[in-house]
Amino acid sequence: MIDVSHKQAIATAMGIISGQDGVPMPGDYDRAASALSSAQVVPFAKAKLAALTAMGCGVPRDRDRACALYFDAVVSGFPPLLRDMAVINDGARGDKGLTRSLLMRAASSGDHMAADLILAWERREPPVSASAIDSAALKTSLAKIFHAAPVIQPSSLSPDLPVFAHVNALTPLQCDYLMMSAAPLLQPSKVVDGDHSEQAGFRTSDGAAFLPARMDLPVLQIITKLASLAGAAPEQGEFLALLRYRPGQEYRPHHDYLPEDKADYAKVKRSGQRRMTVLTYLNNGYHGGETDFPKLNISHNGGQGDSLVFANIDETSKPQPQSLHAGLPVSQGEKWLITLWVREKRFWPWPAKTL
Ligand SMILES: O=C(O)CCC(=O)C(=O)O
Numbered sequence: 001m002i003d004v005s006h007k008q009a010i011a012t013a014m015g016i017i018s019g020q021d022g023v024p025m026p027g028d029y030d031r032a033a034s035a036l037s038s039a040q041v042v043p044f045a046k047a048k049l050a051a052l053t054a055m056g057c058g059v060p061r062d063r064d065r066a067c068a069l070y071f072d073a074v075v076s077g078f079p080p081l082l083r084d085m086a087v088i089n090d091g092a093r094g095d096k097g098l099t100r101s102l103l104m105r106a107a108s109s110g111d112h113m114a115a116d117l118i119l120a121w122e123r124r125e126p127p128v129s130a131s132a133i134d135s136a137a138l139k140t141s142l143a144k145i146f147h148a149a150p151v152i153q154p155s156s157l158s159p160d161l162p163v164f165a166h167v168n169a170l171t172p173l174q175c176d177y178l179m180m181s182a183a184p185l186l187q188p189s190k191v192v193d194g195d196h197s198e199q200a201g202f203r204t205s206d207g208a209a210f211l212p213a214r215m216d217l218p219v220l221q222i223i224t225k226l227a228s229l230a231g232a233a234p235e236q237g238e239f240l241a242l243l244r245y246r247p248g249q250e251y252r253p254h255h256d257y258l259p260e261d262k263a264d265y266a267k268v269k270r271s272g273q274r275r276m277t278v279l280t281y282l283n284n285g286y287h288g289g290e291t292d293f294p295k296l297n298i299s300h301n302g303g304q305g306d307s308l309v310f311a312n313i314d315e316t317s318k319p320q321p322q323s324l325h326a327g328l329p330v331s332q333g334e335k336w337l338i339t340l341w342v343r344e345k346r347f348w349p350w351p352a353k354t355l
């Protein structure tokens with residue numbers, strides 16, 4: 001049983017981190033971090049504190065401390081954390097047997113997502129045999145979260161604009177995790193720049209954002225990796241946005257750079273333009289749905305875990321009209337995609353706290 005005062009502290013902290021529309025309100029982050037700190041005997045609280053520590057949100061940013069806190073939370077055996085640790089270990093390209101043991105342990109303790117992840121894995125490839133859950137291996141995987149992973153040479157798709165295709169940026173397990181985490185949150189998509197939101201049918205997919213309250217360590221690992229493909233730090237990334245297109249759904253041709261003549265130009269001032277876009281394809285097995293650049297003659301479909309990275313502006317911050325692109329209509333099956341828009345400057349809305 002969780003102590004009532006710990007429950008209250010966790011509720012207070014999560015309320016602050018969630019804030020309004022999922023964005024924390026100014027001034028309260030320190031209170032969120034100290035509330036979680038007071039409830040650290042609860043593994044969930046400790047894991048959230050680890051995430052805030054990794055983000056420098058309300059508590060000085062200290063990645064080693066974040067990993068140590070998270071390790072302690074995981075070894076308590078709380079099933080969702082064993083499952084998240086499996087995703088982290090896989091993302092760190094750790095031992096598959098260890099990933100499997102963590103998922104099996106979580107699933108047998110009642111974590112449904114772990115069971116679903118195992119099923120999805122077994123549909124893809126023959127099962128590996130489980131290996132012992134080894135503390136040193138867990139620590140090694142955690143330590144890799146924030147290390148710049150080697151970027152495997154991407155292929156350039158255009159002489160006219162930086163557009164690069166990366167294969168296997170994320171592992172299939174990371175992709176399945178993102179889809180399963182976002183599925184309950186999907187809502188009809190909105191267009192953020194206000195240009196076309198009034199226009200029916202402009203963007204017909206469903207979407208979900210990984211707002212600060214959902215930026216747990218597996219998500220931070222993914223953000224760090226995807227930002228690195230754009231040569232950027234994770235804090236330059238907007239909140240990860242997931243899209244799901246069903247047959248007939250599409251995203252009509254548009255630019256990702258923000259209009260500079262709109263009332264919300266303040267948003268551009270604070271974090272700069274959307275310098276680059278990192279799209280990551282989360283699944284296989286659909287038809288249509290190519291990412292199409294009509295001015296560059298590119299029509300691209302990545303496989304599960306592959307990323308497409310492109311520039312929206314040049315080195316002088318000038319918007320690049322040839323970056324016009326669309327998500328063509330899906331003709332069969334579902335297309336799931338995650339987008340990281342990378343700004344010129346820091347986007348994370350909390351004041352940067354460093355040691
Ligand atoms: O669905 C696609 O391939 C394109 C998505 C896109 O343009 C975006 O998320 O900004």
Ligand SMILES: [Fe+2]
Nearest residue numbers: 254255256325
């Ligand atoms: Fe776009």
